[in-house]
Amino acid sequence: MRSPKDFFKPLAIGAPEPVREIPFRPSRMIHFFDPSNAKMAAKVGDLAKKCDVLLGNLEDAIAADKKIEAREGLVKVARDTDFGSCQLWTRVNSLDSPWVLDDLVRLVTEIGDRLDVIMIPKVEGAQDIHYVDRLVAQLEARAKLERPILLHAILETATGVANVEEICAASPRMQGLSLGPADLAASRRMKTTRVGGGHPGYLVRADPDPADEKAPRTTAQQDLWHYTLARMVDACNANGILPYYGPFGDIADTLACEDQFRNAFLLGCVGAWSLHPVQVDIARKVFSPPAAEVLWAKKVIAAMGDGTGAVMIDGKMQDDATFKQCQVMVDLARRLAAGDPELTAAYGF
Ligand code: GLV
Numbered sequence: 001m002r003s004p005k006d007f008f009k010p011l012a013i014g015a016p017e018p019v020r021e022i023p024f025r026p027s028r029m030i031h032f033f034d035p036s037n038a039k040m041a042a043k044v045g046d047l048a049k050k051c052d053v054l055l056g057n058l059e060d061a062i063a064a065d066k067k068i069e070a071r072e073g074l075v076k077v078a079r080d081t082d083f084g085s086c087q088l089w090t091r092v093n094s095l096d097s098p099w100v101l102d103d104l105v106r107l108v109t110e111i112g113d114r115l116d117v118i119m120i121p122k123v124e125g126a127q128d129i130h131y132v133d134r135l136v137a138q139l140e141a142r143a144k145l146e147r148p149i150l151l152h153a154i155l156e157t158a159t160g161v162a163n164v165e166e167i168c169a170a171s172p173r174m175q176g177l178s179l180g181p182a183d184l185a186a187s188r189r190m191k192t193t194r195v196g197g198g199h200p201g202y203l204v205r206a207d208p209d210p211a212d213e214k215a216p217r218t219t220a221q222q223d224l225w226h227y228t229l230a231r232m233v234d235a236c237n238a239n240g241i242l243p244y245y246g247p248f249g250d251i252a253d254t255l256a257c258e259d260q261f262r263n264a265f266l267l268g269c270v271g272a273w274s275l276h277p278v279q280v281d282i283a284r285k286v287f288s289p290p291a292a293e294v295l296w297a298k299k300v301i302a303a304m305g306d307g308t309g310a311v312m313i314d315g316k317m318q319d320d321a322t323f324k325q326c327q328v329m330v331d332l333a334r335r336l337a338a339g340d341p342e343l344t345a346a347y348g349f
Pocket residue numbers: 060154156179180181182183184195246247
């Protein structure tokens with residue numbers, strides 16, 4: 001454990017100063033692309049115009065014989081593309097794989113000035129972040145980078161969930177966490193073969209009707225991911241970093257995708273992964289606060305003056321706490337609306 005006094009010192013001579021706050025940039029959708037696929041890589045410039053984050057994926061879904069092609073493809077895409085205000089992230093291979101060392105060495109030294117965040121899969125504890133933290137600092141120094149690259153961990157092992165707080169607190173580089181429901185399901189030995197979303201078998205059932213034992217009994221499907229997502233949101237917020245829902249694998253089921261994303265938004269997540277262009281628009285819609293909520297929140301803030309005391313608005317009690325809730329909504333709306341004329345108009349800024 002580093003002394004609090006040393007926490008913000010660079011981990012290598014010549015590496016940039018760590019950030020004290022995670023800078024806010026819209027990240028409603030982290031859109032994955034396969035940099036080994038030349039056709040997909042050619043579309044990155046256009047996608048950058050509509051995505052908050054584009055992520056060059058090097059890990060799962062990239063076949064073993066395409067790993068080097070993907071890494072080199074990402075170097076080329078990063079150099080040749082104008083990303084505008086879109087962030088460029090990558091997901092490197094897992095720390096126990098034969099590829100991750102070269103992923104980090106090559107990407108940080110070749111395109112470190114273009115990479116905003118490196119996503120680390122299958123993080124199990126603070127020790128994994130410490131390893132990457134020091135290595136990235138050494139590489140940043142070698143590449144003479146002026147701004148630190150941030151780290152994002154995927155919460156996708158049972159051990160990682162057990163250690164989620166220490167993962168979030170492991171380094172000032174920690175930008176956020178994503179839920180990885182597929183690997184997490186496997187790690188926990190959950191009996192679902194789906195990638196995120198609900199499961200019709202995970203339900204509760206009403207008691208039998210004593211007057212009619214055979215009468216149908218109402219059931220309500222429960223959320224398999226609620227516990228983990230809620231725990232992740234708390235751990236992230238307690239450490240000033242950002243929580244994200246991960247992938248939703250049923251691309252054709254846009255309605256259930258929207259539901260899953262909205263649950264995550266309501267619970268405190270700032271974005272989700274998108275695995276197909278159709279999910280980009282869903283994420284943009286869901287992770288931008290609804291205009292009606294923002295207008296309501298502005299009304300409460302205006303009525304509450306200095307934010308203390310209590311007032312009634314449209315029959316609803318407002319006090320210091322609801323003032324803060326409304327500030328969360330308006331603050332997010334304001335940040336997302338900056339540079340977005342459509343949202344600016346919708347929110348009345
Ligand atoms: C994502 O990486 C997942 O395993 O769900």
